[in-house]
Amino acid sequence: xxxxAETLRRAPLNRDRVLRAAVALADDAGIEALSMRKLAQExxxxxxxxxxxxxxxxxLLDGMVDVIVGEIDPPIHGAEWKDAIRRRILSARQAxxxxxxxxxxxxxxxxxxxxxxxxxxxxxxxFLAGGFSADLTHHVMHAxxxxxxxxxxxxxxxxxxPADPDAQxxxxxxxxxxxxxxxxxxxxxxxxxxxxxxxxxxxxxxFEFALDVLLDGFxxxxxxxxxxxGSRNGTRTAG
Amino acid sequence: xxxxAETLRRAPLNRDRVLRAAVALADDAGIEALSMRKLAQExxxxxxxxxxxxxxxxxLLDGMVDVIVGEIDPPIHGAEWKDAIRRRILSARQAxxxxxxxxxxxxxxxxxxxxxxxxxxxxxxxFLAGGFSADLTHHVMHAxxxxxxxxxxxxxxxxxxPADPDAQxxxxxxxxxxxxxxxxxxxxxxxxxxxxxxxxxxxxxxFEFALDVLLDGFxxxxxxxxxxxGSRNGTRTAG
DNA sequence: GACGGTAGGTGTACGATGTACACCATGTCA
DNA sequence: TGACATGGTGTACATCGTACACCTACCGTC
Numbered sequence: 034x035x036x037x038a039e040t041l042r043r044a045p046l047n048r049d050r051v052l053r054a055a056v057a058l059a060d061d062a063g064i065e066a067l068s069m070r071k072l073a074q075e076x077x078x079x080x081x082x083x084x085x086x087x088x089x090x091x092x093l094l095d096g097m098v099d100v101i102v103g104e105i106d107p108p109i110h111g112a113e114w115k116d117a118i119r120r121r122i123l124s125a126r127q128a129x130x131x132x133x134x135x136x137x138x139x140x141x142x143x144x145x146x147x148x149x150x151x152x153x154x155x156x157x158x159x160f161l162a163g164g165f166s167a168d169l170t171h172h173v174m175h176a177x178x179x180x181x182x183x184x185x186x187x188x189x190x191x192x193x194x195p196a197d198p199d200a201q202x203x204x205x206x207x208x209x210x211x212x213x214x215x216x217x218x219x220x221x222x223x224x225x226x227x228x229x230x231x232x233x234x235x236x237x238x239x240f241e242f243a244l245d246v247l248l249d250g251f252x253x254x255x256x257x258x259x260x261x262x263g264s265r266n267g268t269r270t271a272g
Numbered sequence: 273x274x275x276x277a278e279t280l281r282r283a284p285l286n287r288d289r290v291l292r293a294a295v296a297l298a299d300d301a302g303i304e305a306l307s308m309r310k311l312a313q314e315x316x317x318x319x320x321x322x323x324x325x326x327x328x329x330x331x332l333l334d335g336m337v338d339v340i341v342g343e344i345d346p347p348i349h350g351a352e353w354k355d356a357i358r359r360r361i362l363s364a365r366q367a368x369x370x371x372x373x374x375x376x377x378x379x380x381x382x383x384x385x386x387x388x389x390x391x392x393x394x395x396x397x398x399f400l401a402g403g404f405s406a407d408l409t410h411h412v413m414h415a416x417x418x419x420x421x422x423x424x425x426x427x428x429x430x431x432x433x434p435a436d437p438d439a440q441x442x443x444x445x446x447x448x449x450x451x452x453x454x455x456x457x458x459x460x461x462x463x464x465x466x467x468x469x470x471x472x473x474x475x476x477x478x479f480e481f482a483l484d485v486l487l488d489g490f491x492x493x494x495x496x497x498x499x500x501x502g503s504r505n506g507t508r509t510a511g
Numbered sequence: 512g513a514c515g516g517t518a519g520g521t522g523t524a525c526g527a528t529g530t531a532c533a534c535c536a537t538g539t540c541a
Numbered sequence: 542t543g544a545c546a547t548g549g550t551g552t553a554c555a556t557c558g559t560a561c562a563c564c565t566a567c568c569g570t571c
Contacts, residue, residue, distance in 0.1 A: 285549085
């Protein structure tokens with residue numbers, strides 16, 4: 034009878050509660066720890082109960098992405114296109130930073146949900162409203178790629194340096210001998226010169242740097258009245 | 273006795289053969305079908321035999337990436353930096369296109385192998401040889417991101433249109449009503465105007481378009497003698 | 512007031528996966 | 542001859558997603 038009472042006391046699950054719990058669990062325990070079983074346990078329910086609210090795990094992940102996309106600020110009106118888009122993308126980035134697993138999940142999606150399509154549609158609208166041709170906007174959206182979601186994959190992050198200073202120095206010498214160029218730019222870009230492979234790297238700066246190179250490039254092409262040629266083959270953007 | 277004879281007849285496995293077989297299996301059956309068991313079966317060996325050659329599945333995947341990176345052409349000498357880097361990255365792209373699973377595996381790596389570090393070191397060397405400062409090169413490498421491996425994630429590919437022409441037209445109208453901007457640029461960018469969500473999209477063109485926007489931007493910053501400010505905060509690239 | 516349908520939760524069971532651990536066969540060198 | 546390394550085997554286990562059959566509570570209709 035106690036289980037029965039408990040079941041009754043508990044408000045019935047719905048899709049939204051399932052998704053929010055999944056997001057919270059991924060935030061706390063990491064995305065790799067998110068299993069249907071653990072999520073069910075978190076909700077005080079048997080694993081199969083979840084399948085009344087999401088078709089399968091993939092759909093669960095889709096829904097989690099929707100939750101995150103819902104956290105992105107709407108476009109501000111009245112601003113110039115470049116600034117408006119820049120702000121919006123940086124807002125997307127903030128949302129992703131709040132949920133570190135999100136970029137990996139976004140990467141793994143194979144279909145866009147309506148929520149995701151809404152966001153893309155809206156970003157595209159911002160370029161068009163800024164006077165971009167549909168043609169240029171098309172390519173510009175491709176060029177933005179994952180950056181429109183506020184992330185770029187930092188492929189192959191350098192391993193954390195060992196704690197022991199001696200080992201660290203030895204490793205540094207070894208790396209410098211084998212990969213001199215990597216070490217050269219790693220130390221150049223980091224704030225604190227000495228510290229091995231330079232984990233003084235400012236991710237936010239790097240993101241904005243690349244975003245601005247792209248946006249500046251888009252602006253230039255737009256001003257030039259750029260359009261893709263008919264044949265498309267061998268076309269160069271001719272900076 | 274026959275199994276014994278078979279074991280003897282078979283040349284002993286080594287890391288290289290394991291990795292090549294894994295690449296071949298992923299090429300044929302897709303990366304999601306690559307399991308330690310299936311790979312072992314393919315090699316006529318019991319699953320646990322693989323663990324004498326790779327520590328675990330993650331290391332197997334690391335090794336597979338090394339095989340692919342090994343297919344990238346070495347830098348051509350004597351060329352101007354921009355053209356040399358452009359060609360090299362397009363060569364990387366060709367390698368990835370030969371192995372469609374590779375970009376996903378690269379994204380999932382958490383550590384760079386020596387082979388990967390060699391490649392990065394070499395690309396960095398090409399910028400430095402072109403006269404780029406270590407500072408600018410640092411940021412430029414971040415901005416390239418996954419593009420230096422020859423891919424950009426095409427986040428959320430549009431679903432393939434239904435075969436039935438009537439259903440296709442209905443879907444088109446529905447999408448156009450809900451996501452007008454998406455449809456506008458999708459049809460603008462596609463070769464064949466009418467065909468629904470425009471799967472005439474030329475991936476190679478999009479890749480080169482974005483790559484050139486970036487390389488042109490880098491060139492401009494280089495010519496201007498760009499360098500990051502000391503504080504780094506609020507810096508804009510000032511196109 | 513009986514009844515059928517639906518929404519939500521349960522319980523059991525299955526196949527697939529990565530891999531720990533103990534073991535065995537072979538070849539090499541002291 | 543014997544120690545040892547190298548490579549392959551066999552068994553076993555925990556974890557995962559999820560199919561399937563079932564139960565229960567509720568709600569609208571006759």
